[in-house]
Amino acid sequence: MASGNNLAVLEALDTAQTQLYHVKAIVIAGMGFFTDAYDLFCITTVSKLLGRLYYYDPAAGKPGKLPHNINNLVTGVALFGTLSGQLVFGWLGDKLGRKKVYGITLILMVCCAICSGLSFGSTSGSVIGTLCFFRFWLGFGIGGDYPLSATIMSEYANKKTRGAFIAAVFAMQGVGIIFAGLVSMILSGLFLKLYPAPTFKQDQIFSTQPEADYLWRIVLMFGSLPALLTYYWRMKMPETGRYTAIIQGNAKQAAADMGRVLDIELDVESDKLSQFKAANQYTLLSHEFFRRHGYHLIGTMTTWFLLDIAFYSQNLTQKDIFPAMGLTNKAPDVNAIREVFETSRAMFVVALLGTFPGYWFTVLFIEKIGRFVIQLVGFFMMSIFMLILGVKYDYLRDNNKFLFVLLYGLTFFFANFGPNSTTFVLPAELFPTRVRSTCHALSAASGKAGAMIGAFVVQSYTLDENVKKIKAAIIFLAFTNMLGFCFTFLVPETKGRSLEEISGEDGGGGGGGSGSQNETQMAATRSVSMEGNGRFEG
DSSP states (O other): OOGGGSOHHHHHHHHOOOOHHHHHHHHHHHHHHHHHHHHHHHHHHHHHHHHHHHSOOGGGOSOOOOOHHHHHHHHHHHHHHHHHHHHHHHHHHHHTOHHHHHHHHHHHHHHHHHHHHTOOOSSHHHHHHHHHHHHHHHHHHHHHHHHHHHHHHHHHSOTTTHHHHHHHHHHHHHHHHHHHHHHHHHHHHHHHHHSOOOOOOGGGTTOOOTTHHHHHHHHHHTTHHHHHHHHHHHHHSOOOHHIIIIISOOHHHHHHHHHHHHTSOOOOOHHHHHHHHHTTOOOTTSHHHHHHHHHHHHHHHHHHHHHHHHHTTTHHHHHHHHHHTTOOOOGGGSOHHHHHHHHHHHHHHHIIIIIHHHHHHHHHHHHHHOHHHHHHHHHHHHHHHHHHHHHTHHHHHHHOHHHHHHHHHHHHHHHHTTHHHHHHHTHHHHSOGGGHHHHHHHHHHHHHHHHHIIIIIIHHHTTTOOHHHHHHHHHHHHHHHHHHHHHGGGSOOOTTOOHHHHHTTTSSOTTOSSOOHHHHHHHHHHHHHHOOOOSSOO
16 A cells, blocks of 8 residues: 555554454444344244234134235335435435434434334234334334444454454344344243243134233334444444545544544644545546446445345245254144244254354454455355255255255355355445445445345245245355356455555555456555554554
């Protein structure tokens, strides 16, 4: 990096040793992602209970069940809200500042999580409709957390550990999924002890104890607690030095804020800042942006889109994985609260053993291996495992449950130690400060578009549980992962370089448009070889 071209405040951030403020930033941003994951995934544990409570028909002679379109709406409406929130808050993060918008998203998440649990109405349809309304706006707040958390963490971090810090924030998603299962499991276990299923008449055998109506509401409202606990600390964070200096043009404030955070004296450099800003005035829709970063944006958007098609199609095999592991029974064999307990237990076990480790492997190895290699290997391994699952699906499910579960676990291990983490990290590093939040939002929204295809289109195709259709769908997902592998070549390696060098804001050419691995690896090597020791001790 041509460090002589960079501002002192940015150079100080890039070379800072890891210290307490880094840890605080990870916790504050990470708790937002913990809440995001909890709120998005806890609905899975209670959605069947909603069917039991509100769609039970004694004449049908079977447990109540949400109609397919209603189930899609209940479980998927937050995805629509998330996509919308990503675009709106991502744009606002660049226009108004990261900190101002950051608090709004948290307030929205707290209020809507509580209101989701208080969903009201005199009919089944009105209760479900109210729930969907509040979960849309809950998703809207969650969507804002994606670009803002990633951007804030990238702009606070030093260049040697930036990828690990951003990945650690995203890894809290795995913790949130675990807690979604754990909280639902604990609460449903308590309800089973406090409210055992009564002995119904034969024609009421599938009725649900009325106390179960409290269970799903408490589970949903619990999601407000971690967000509420971190609001104060989120508001205490100063605006990032990069936004204050480069976008607001306030060199004095940037030096004061970051000097206080880093506990050092920083030069103001007002004249140098004017020159710095003048060279970085181009907008998202300008020819200059597309010349420098057009391929990068295509790369981050397509890879996240393709990854989430597969990631959110997991129910294709999950419905068979849970019984194969002996974690769930068929609905007619258990009462409603017991079904919540078993579903929650299954989610907890699968997330703990299969999903969670991959996130933290990324944190440990992203600065050693690099984003580019982790993403390539992740997509490739997912393709291999899904291809095997697709070709041998019925055989594995019926005759080799151990291998069936193992392949499923490895698929999602390499999703998280792979593109599910790196697609979050890369958009926060590749783009200029002026449009960083917006570009991350565009990439994340592409991912949610893929999630909708996976959750609704792919899974709807296999709704009749036709084995041939399920096999074809899983093979299709293996193909989308290979496309993700190919589009990864549009994205350069960012390891070991400052944000200004990567984006070209320091007067260089940025990462270039080709995304060539050799080109970018050479740049990264030059950067690392030119680094000196940090300017100060943390």
